[in-house]
Amino acid sequence: xxxAGGEVTCVDFWANGFGMRARIALxxxxxxxxxxxxxxxxxxxxxLVRRMNPVHRSIPILIHGGRPVCGSVNILExxxxxxxxxxxxxxxxxxxxxxxxxxxxxxxxxQKVFSTQTRFLKSKGAEKEAAKEELLDQLRxxxxxxxxxxxxxxxxxGFLDAVLIPFSxxxxxxxxxxxxxxxxxxxxxxxxxxxxxxxxxxxxVLPDEDEMYELHKKWYGISE
Amino acid sequence: MxxxxxVICALGSPYSHSVEAALCLKGVPYELIREELSNKSxxxxxxxxxxxxxxxxxxxxxxxxxSLVIVEYVDEAFDGPPLMPTDxxxxxxxxxxxxxxxNKLLELFWLxxxxxxxxxxxxxxxxxxxLTLLEVQLRGKRFxxxxxxxxxxIACCVLAPWLSVLEEVTGVIVVDESEYPALRQWExxxxxxxxxxPCLPDRDQLVAYFTENKERYKMFANA
Numbered sequence: 001x002x003x004a005g006g007e008v009t010c011v012d013f014w015a016n017g018f019g020m021r022a023r024i025a026l027x028x029x030x031x032x033x034x035x036x037x038x039x040x041x042x043x044x045x046x047x048l049v050r051r052m053n054p055v056h057r058s059i060p061i062l063i064h065g066g067r068p069v070c071g072s073v074n075i076l077e078x079x080x081x082x083x084x085x086x087x088x089x090x091x092x093x094x095x096x097x098x099x100x101x102x103x104x105x106x107x108x109x110x111q112k113v114f115s116t117q118t119r120f121l122k123s124k125g126a127e128k129e130a131a132k133e134e135l136l137d138q139l140r141x142x143x144x145x146x147x148x149x150x151x152x153x154x155x156x157x158g159f160l161d162a163v164l165i166p167f168s169x170x171x172x173x174x175x176x177x178x179x180x181x182x183x184x185x186x187x188x189x190x191x192x193x194x195x196x197x198x199x200x201x202x203x204x205v206l207p208d209e210d211e212m213y214e215l216h217k218k219w220y221g222i223s224e
Numbered sequence: 225m226x227x228x229x230x231v232i233c234a235l236g237s238p239y240s241h242s243v244e245a246a247l248c249l250k251g252v253p254y255e256l257i258r259e260e261l262s263n264k265s266x267x268x269x270x271x272x273x274x275x276x277x278x279x280x281x282x283x284x285x286x287x288x289x290x291s292l293v294i295v296e297y298v299d300e301a302f303d304g305p306p307l308m309p310t311d312x313x314x315x316x317x318x319x320x321x322x323x324x325x326x327n328k329l330l331e332l333f334w335l336x337x338x339x340x341x342x343x344x345x346x347x348x349x350x351x352x353x354x355l356t357l358l359e360v361q362l363r364g365k366r367f368x369x370x371x372x373x374x375x376x377x378i379a380c381c382v383l384a385p386w387l388s389v390l391e392e393v394t395g396v397i398v399v400d401e402s403e404y405p406a407l408r409q410w411e412x413x414x415x416x417x418x419x420x421x422p423c424l425p426d427r428d429q430l431v432a433y434f435t436e437n438k439e440r441y442k443m444f445a446n447a
Contacts, residue, residue, distance in 0.1 A: 055324060055357060069316045071323055081312040096300035097286055103293045108274060141274070 005082070006065025008033040011049060013040040015215050018072035019060035020166035020205050025076050025091060027201035028157065029083045073106055076159055091159040102153050105145055106163040113138045113167065121177060121220045132178045136185055143189045150195065161196055168193045169206045173213035177222065226302075227284025229254040232268050234261050236425075236433045238382040239291040240279040244423035245378045246295040250304035292322055295378055307375045321361060321368065322379035329354040330382060336398045337390045338445035348398050355404060358383075362406040366413055373417055383407060384414035385425050393434040 010026065010033050012019030026033050038049055038059050045057045052061045052068040062069040062078065069078045076091055084090035092099050116138060120131035142164065146152055152160040171182050171193070183190050196202045216222070229247065231254055233240035247254045259268055259278050271280045271287035281288040281297065288297045299307040308315050332351040339347055358380065362368060368376035383399070388411075391397055401408045415424065434441065 056328075064313075067313060069313070069320075071320055074316055074319045074323065077319065078312055078316040081315065096297055097283075097288070099300065100288045100293050100297040103296065104288070104290055107290050107293060 007063075009036055009063040010034070011036045011038050011052065011061040011063065012059050013038050014207055015212055016040065016059060017166035017169065020169070021072045021162045022060040022062055022075045022079070023205045024162045024165065024201045025079045027204065028091065028162070028199075029079060029089055031079065031083050073103075073110065073163065076162060080159070089156070091162065093153060093158070098153060102158070102160045105142070105152070105160050108138075109142075109163050109167070113142075113164075117167070117170065117174065118220075120174070121216060121222060128178075132180070135174065135178075136180070139182070139186050139189060143186050146188060146192055151192070157196065157199060157201075161192075165193070165196045165202055166206065168196070169209055169212045170216065172209035173216055176213060226252075228282075230257055230282040231255070232257045232259055232265075232271065232278055232280040232282065234259045234278045236430060236437075237278055238386055239277075241381050241385070241423065241425060242291045242378045243279045243281055243294045243298070245373070245381060245420055246298040246307060248423045249307060249373060249378075249419050250298055250302045252298065252302050252304070292326065292379060295375060299375070305372065307378065309369060309374070318369070318375045321358070321376045324354075325358070325376075325379045329358070333382065333398065335445050337394045337396045338441050340442075340446075343446070344396070348396075351398055352403070355399060355407065359404050359406050362410055367410065373414065373420065377410075377414060381414070384411045385427070385430065387411055389427060389430045389434060392431060393438060 008026070008031055010019070010022055012023060012035065014037065023035070036048065038046055040059070049057055049059060049061065052063060053059075053070045056070060058070070060072055060075060062075045064078075064082070069075050080091040084092075092102060113135070116131055116135045120128060120135050123131055142152075145160075149155070151157050152164065171190075174180075175182055197206065229252055231240065231243050231247070233244070233256055235258065244254070244256075257267065259265060261278070264276060268278065268280060269276055271282065272278075272289045275289060277289075279289075279291055279294060281294045283301065288294045295307065308318055329351065332347055332354060336344060336347040336351040361376075367373050368380070387399060399407055414420070
């Protein structure tokens with residue numbers, strides 16, 4: 001389908017939540033792309049990653065017509081601007097205020113939720129308890145953003161849904177690690193997760209939750 | 225007729241300045257509401273309950289928070305010269321470098337001025353490595369986006385009005401003129417840009433503010 005301006009490649013790792021955003025967005029907008037796997041379990045980054053993202057050496061990287069776009073939220077905006085304008089599906093709304101709200105909450109997920117969930121997974125005892133409460137608070141805030149809507153910004157799956165849904169692949173992990181049930185703590189968010197998972201784009205990208213938790217247990221040295 | 229625009233800001237904040245810069249460049253009139261960060265107002269807490277930080281843009285009944293989100297909002301909601309490039313790839317590059325400045329370089333740059341001894345040397349080394357990346361981006365250009373101040377320049381504003389102030393107050397030099405000639409020239413261009421004149425912070429006021437708060441900044445940096 002749509003590949004205006006040259007071949008599209010996405011360099012990513014199957015368990016990278018940030019990269020899942022990019023791959024979901026590309027599928028949502030029907031963009032054919034080549035997937036190149038970078039194994040994050042090895043210490044060194046490949047020559048491709050070092051060449052395409054010399055500043056951060058991180059993934060995901062979108063390569064379009066030979067030119068790299070780095071940073072998951074940046075990639076979402078680029079994908080929307082390049083392929084989302086032709087009368088088909090788009091990720092961000094047109095209204096500037098709604099766009100600002102979507103960007104604000106995406107920044108909240110990156111600034112707050114990501115660091116809290118990492119701290120929660122890595123810590124023990126009182127620190128873990130505190131991080132758990134903070135994480136639940138943040139998820140409840142996102143539930144408030146959802147409100148009565150089908151998706152985070154309205155009736156259509158979009159930018160903010162793509163930003164947050166990859167985290168759901170670790171929800172089972174959070175529950176195991178923290179001894180709580182997200183169905184109890186955040187029921188409407190969980191209904192949103194199920195709605196998102198009905199979409200081909202999300203279904204085909206989100207990894208198995210047990211595999212995600214096993215990998216993160218190794219990464220973070222979680223023993224129990 | 226457009227709804228009134230107000231900016232909840234704080235003296236000394238480069239983030240607050242970025243919002244003012246965006247509004248000035250678009251030619252949007254606005255009112256400043258100055259916040260005392262040690263005693264946050266009901267207005268701020270109401271409009272930014274999530275982060276409780278400045279800047280906050282109030283446009284009629286609506287609030288927008290987070291400085292770069294606000295800058296893009298101002299660019300999209302108001303007519304006037306564009307702050308972002310039009311080509312999607314150039315826009316992606318602009319967002320990349322703004323994110324680099326705000327999420328990687330800014331803290332290193334700040335700490336490199338406020339810390340001391342071995343700690344300072346470490347931060348200065350890291351800051352310089354990252355400053356070099358910006359220096360390369362700037363070479364041969366007046367501003368990051370070309371001939372006019374744009375999104376990346378606004379995101380990098382701490383390297384303009386604040387740079388010489390920090391050097392004066394702390395006595396530390398990190399952005400050496402001989403090593404970063406393009407950045408120091410960019411600093412002069414930014415500080416003398418006509419369209420920014422209404423919102424450039426008063427240098428004496430900045431010096432007084434940072435001198436008065438020097439111990440507090442050093443304490444935070446060394447924590």
